[in-house]
Amino acid sequence: MAEKKALLLVGGWDGHQPELVAKRFSTFLGESGFEVQLERSLDILQDREYLFSLDLFIPIWTMGELHSKLTNHLADAIGSGVGVAGCHGGMCDAFRTNVLWQFIMGGNWVAHPGSDGVPYRVHIKHSSSELTRDVQDFAVCSEQYYLHVDPAVEVLATTTFPTVDWYHSTNGVVQMPVVWTKKWGYGRVFYNSLGHHDDVFDIPEAWTLMKRGLLWAAEGKRIAQEQGVSIDRFASDRKMF
Template sequence: MKKALIFQGGWQGHEPEAVAHILADILKEENYQVTITDTLETLVKEDLSAYDLIIPNWTQGEITDQQLQPLLKAVAEGTGLAGLHGGMGDSFRTSVDYQFMVGGQWVAHPGNDGVRYTVNIIDADHPLTDGMADFTVVSEQYYLHVDPAVSVHATTRFPVAEGPYQANGEVDMPVVWTKKWGKGNVYYNSLGHVADIVRMPEVIKLMKRGMVWATR
């Protein structure tokens, strides 16, 4: 049986506890043993290499070097890393090593919540997106600074909401990407502002496939 660790907390606006349980339920359906923790001290006190998958679900906040180094090491040695929205893409804003591993960092959501936008599947032959069609989301549209080394599987087009960034013209922003960190697989999905968005069938499908793909 595969083992997964979800650490949840940080800014409560993203409903981290509710989202953690949605992700845990997906994994349990795939026959994973899932541990959920609400403290970053777990990263120090437990042997992270015993987990096949780790899911950060901790928006903003601070992580110490003592807490971060075991996570970086575990993923580099083969433990998978997967997550979504701010729980993985806007964690620990002062930790560039964490952002380097993830492959990107949130910087803006023009128009805030309630923006209607399209998620474009661009890699329909990949197991992560096989058989999926473009779909519409009404939520935050994440603008991210992204590592050019990532493999992109879905995008969304900016601008939709008004803002000074419009002067730069249209840009296709990654929504779903994968990359490697040493021997570890890394999966990120920018959707999932609150639990109701995570429960969308398309997001559930993407997260199920992504978490399974990232697993050691």
Template sequence: MKKALIFQGGWDGHEPAQVAEIIKDILKKEAFDVTVTDTLETLQKEDLSIYDLIVPNWTQGTIERDQLTPLLEVVAKGTGLAGLHGGMGDSFRMETDYQFMVGGQWVAHPGDDGVTYTVNIKDEDHPLTKGMKDFQVISEQYYMHVDPAIKVHATTRFPNAKGPYVSDDEIDMPVVWSKKWGQGKVYYCSLGHVAEVVRMPEVMELMRNGMVWASR
């Protein structure tokens, strides 16, 4: 049986405990043995190499170097990393090594919550998005700064809501991507502002596919 670790916490607005339970349920249905922790001390005190997958679910916050280094190292050695929204894409804003591993960082959500936008699936034959079609979301639309090395699997079109950025040309912003960090596979999905959004069938499918794909 594969083993997964979810570490949850940080800003309460993203409902980290509730989202962690949804992710846990998805993984248990895929026959993972799942551990959930609400302290970053787990990263320095446990042997992370026993896990086939680690799921960060910790918006903002700070992380000590002796907590971050084991995470960076274990993913480089083959443990998978997968997560969503601010729980993985807006964690530990001062830690550029973490952002380098993830492949991007949240910088804005023009229009804030309640924006209606379309998620465009880029490759229906890829295991991460196989058989999926474009779908609409009413939530935050994440504007990300991204690593050009990522492989993009779904996008959304900007500009949508008003803001000074609308003077730029239209762009397709990554919503779902994958990359490698050493021997480890990394998966990210920018959807999932709160538990209600994570429960959307399309988001559940994307997370199931991504976590299974990323796991060692």
């Protein structure tokens, strides 16, 4: 059986330690039988054929700008079954002006009240998803992400706001998604808002969720191929965004 192929797109703002996160993820994927490629330029997204050959795309790129044409290549590749998985700002604070990117990923960062070093808990939502099996609630001291989230996502973990008093506090208690999954066409999307610094994944529960999410997202390509489905069903001459 051929190895699964994973692309890690590494760059953007250095404060989120993209190189350390990429090293952790690529080591795990290599040990899990993946052929792993690291790219540090957005130019790789011009290669439409290569993107379609992937099983898994992992963005580790906070902020920056992405041209709409390149996003369209990704949208089609992910829609065909290529999985996408990532964490923190490297996925949901990438390319802030790109609304198609945000639509694919399931949400976008808007604030982290209190900045780094905020103590909070992650609450696991047990459901039919195998990704949370045997994982219990756990404590974190890091940035607590406030996100605008697609209502279509399946929420697997939440955190409670407000932790730090600010303008948002007058809305009362809010359960904010921390981990979610969704579909984009036939592709699987996994997001974990933890990961301000790489060492948050030294927390066993956080790393278990992340590892499972990476592997889960990568399975969508195989399933799509076995079912013989095609993105032709999504073709339309109507304006979508």
